Amino acid sequence: MDADLGALIIRLALGPMLVAHGLNKVFGPGGLEGTERWFAGLGLRPARLHARLAAGTEIATGALMSVGLLTGPVAAGFVGLMLVAGLTDHRGKGYFVFKGGSEYVVLVATVALGLAATGPGAWSLDHVLGLDYAGSAWAGAALVGGVTAGLGLLGVSYRPGLRRRARR
Numbered sequence: 001m002d003a004d005l006g007a008l009i010i011r012l013a014l015g016p017m018l019v020a021h022g023l024n025k026v027f028g029p030g031g032l033e034g035t036e037r038w039f040a041g042l043g044l045r046p047a048r049l050h051a052r053l054a055a056g057t058e059i060a061t062g063a064l065m066s067v068g069l070l071t072g073p074v075a076a077g078f079v080g081l082m083l084v085a086g087l088t089d090h091r092g093k094g095y096f097v098f099k100g101g102s103e104y105v106v107l108v109a110t111v112a113l114g115l116a117a118t119g120p121g122a123w124s125l126d127h128v129l130g131l132d133y134a135g136s137a138w139a140g141a142a143l144v145g146g147v148t149a150g151l152g153l154l155g156v157s158y159r160p161g162l163r164r165r166a167r168r
Contacts, residue, residue, distance in 0.1 A: 015066030068124020072138030079146025
């Protein structure tokens with residue numbers, strides 16, 4: 001019971017936080033157009049696609065983590081998102097987040113992996129539906145899958161030397 005409560009608390013800290021980040025990319029200052037300009041400045045091409053892809057992935061994975069559905073595969077989404085953020089926006093800024101460093105993205109990815117390993121707890125849709133997407137194998141798959149997806153995305157889309165503005 002205590003572990004189930006702990007998993008719920010962690011999910012409800014992690015999931016809604018990522019949903020909020022995704023919604024901010026869509027509805028925050030500058031909206032999607034501002035996110036496009038930011039991503040173009042980071043070197044993600046095409047920025048229009050990546051702004052929408054990042055926002056949608058953050059909203060979807062955050063929502064799924066919140067309710068504890070498909071926990072292991074969803075953790076891979078967290079890892080991929082945080083890897084891309086770490087290698088684009090936080091790169092070269094050290095560890096501490098108050099200096100723009102990687103502290104935040106490392107913490108978010110590792111907590112998601114921890115949930116993939118331990119499971120979402122009894123108060124989750126995975127439990128209610130009888131789905132078993134947690135354990136050490138799922139944590140390993142989430143790590144490998146997230147890193148592969150993140151590096152794959154960067155391999156085909158990251159062009160930091162091209163500092164053109166996003167399409168308007």
